Amino acid sequence: MDRMRIAVDARPLEERPTGVGRYLEGLLTAWLADRPGDGFVLLSPRPVFLPPSLEGRVAVAPSAKLPGTLWLQTAAGPAARRAGADAFFGCLGIVPLAGGPPSVATVHDVTPILFPEWHSWKNRLGFTPLIGGSVRAARRIAAVSDHSRRDLVARFPDAAAKTTVVHNGVDVSAAPVEGPPPNEGRPYVLSLGTLEPRKNVQRLVEAMESIWDRRPDFPELVLAGTEGWGLPGLGERLRSSRHAARIRPAGYLAGAERSRWMAGARVFAYPSLYEGFGLPPLEAMALGTPVVASSASSLPEVVGDAGLLPDPSDAAAIAAAIERAHDDEAFRRWAAAKGPARAATFTWASAARKMRVLFEEALS
Numbered sequence: 001m002d003r004m005r006i007a008v009d010a011r012p013l014e015e016r017p018t019g020v021g022r023y024l025e026g027l028l029t030a031w032l033a034d035r036p037g038d039g040f041v042l043l044s045p046r047p048v049f050l051p052p053s054l055e056g057r058v059a060v061a062p063s064a065k066l067p068g069t070l071w072l073q074t075a076a077g078p079a080a081r082r083a084g085a086d087a088f089f090g091c092l093g094i095v096p097l098a099g100g101p102p103s104v105a106t107v108h109d110v111t112p113i114l115f116p117e118w119h120s121w122k123n124r125l126g127f128t129p130l131i132g133g134s135v136r137a138a139r140r141i142a143a144v145s146d147h148s149r150r151d152l153v154a155r156f157p158d159a160a161a162k163t164t165v166v167h168n169g170v171d172v173s174a175a176p177v178e179g180p181p182p183n184e185g186r187p188y189v190l191s192l193g194t195l196e197p198r199k200n201v202q203r204l205v206e207a208m209e210s211i212w213d214r215r216p217d218f219p220e221l222v223l224a225g226t227e228g229w230g231l232p233g234l235g236e237r238l239r240s241s242r243h244a245a246r247i248r249p250a251g252y253l254a255g256a257e258r259s260r261w262m263a264g265a266r267v268f269a270y271p272s273l274y275e276g277f278g279l280p281p282l283e284a285m286a287l288g289t290p291v292v293a294s295s296a297s298s299l300p301e302v303v304g305d306a307g308l309l310p311d312p313s314d315a316a317a318i319a320a321a322i323e324r325a326h327d328d329e330a331f332r333r334w335a336a337a338k339g340p341a342r343a344a345t346f347t348w349a350s351a352a353r354k355m356r357v358l359f360e361e362a363l364s
Helices: 019-034 068-074 076-082 121-137 146-155 157-162 201-214 234-239 255-264 279-286 299-306 315-327 329-343 348-363
Strands: 005-009 039-043 087-090 103-107 140-143 163-165 188-192 220-224 247-251 267-269
Touching: 005 076, 019 039, 019 279, 019 348, 039 076, 068 076, 068 121, 076 087, 087 348, 103 121, 103 146, 103 348, 121 157, 140 146, 140 157, 140 348, 146 157, 146 163, 157 163, 188 201, 188 255, 201 220, 201 234, 201 315, 220 255, 255 279, 267 279, 267 315, 279 299, 279 329, 299 329, 315 329
Parallel strands: 005 039, 005 087, 087 103, 103 140, 140 163, 188 220, 188 267, 220 247
Antiparallel strands: none
16 A cells, blocks of 8 residues: 555653653664655544654544553554544554454564563453453454564464564664763763563662662662553662662663663663563664573563673672673673664664555455
8 A cells, every 4th residue: 555544542651651651662664764644543531642753744543531451452553444544553562353444563572461460450350351352353463572473373373374573673873862971971871661570670779779789889770661550569679778879760761861860870780670672772782782681482582682681689699790791891892883883784774664565465
């Protein structure tokens, strides 16, 4: 098709977007740069916050104000048809099971099934009962990593024939904004992501405490990100740490400020227990910052040999990797060169082209 109009589940485009919101921003921006004749209409039962790169380039259509899962299964499909959409994009892995145009879904992970204890009941309710039906209803599915595709197909074999790996991208051209030195000029290890169980924050803190026990002058730990679900005791854990003065909660970092903190870090630490893809370490690699991620799930697929990949269940291994990333100048030179080169192989332009092919196939 020369032109297509796609309705998008735009719920992730929040005032403070996290992973899927930033995925939508990168993907749709690159798609419109390559195919300016295509159109997107954003649908959501709550306010949509457009990033600057999409302002004036997409439509936002009114939709019923309902709880998210109920909205998607009752109002989103008809709203897409009223908006004249050729197809529906379920960017959260779930699509309308009836009443909408042909659909394509992106599956980031299936952790609500694999690790339900990591998710609130609302997240589980919005995913687990509906993913099987969405696999059947969607004409094409994108998985953001080989690992996520394997997990999906292992549980839903019918997904195999219609699921393609479409890796996320990173904007390697974004330069950090100028400003005062992050962390008031003091060296720091940066961890960035929603503070939730899978991010392994408590074990990261344990690893850093073990380093500070031996090396009191080792850089501080900056924890950036919004509070998620499932870590009700984290604040007290940080305040009661024997090294509490060296742990700096930084809250949510957006846009160029996020890049500035990433670029200024001695080490970017992301020892996650599970990721469908893992955008933050890729962003840090693009800036040449040494990355300590983990050996779990998709992270080796993304980081490759450009970073260190300790066992995320072993605090001592995490500590050793962070110390090496800080101390080993040969590794730091390697990371400064290899990280941007590897990150440059993951582009939103490539992701957008592959996604458009999936929509063409869905509509053929």
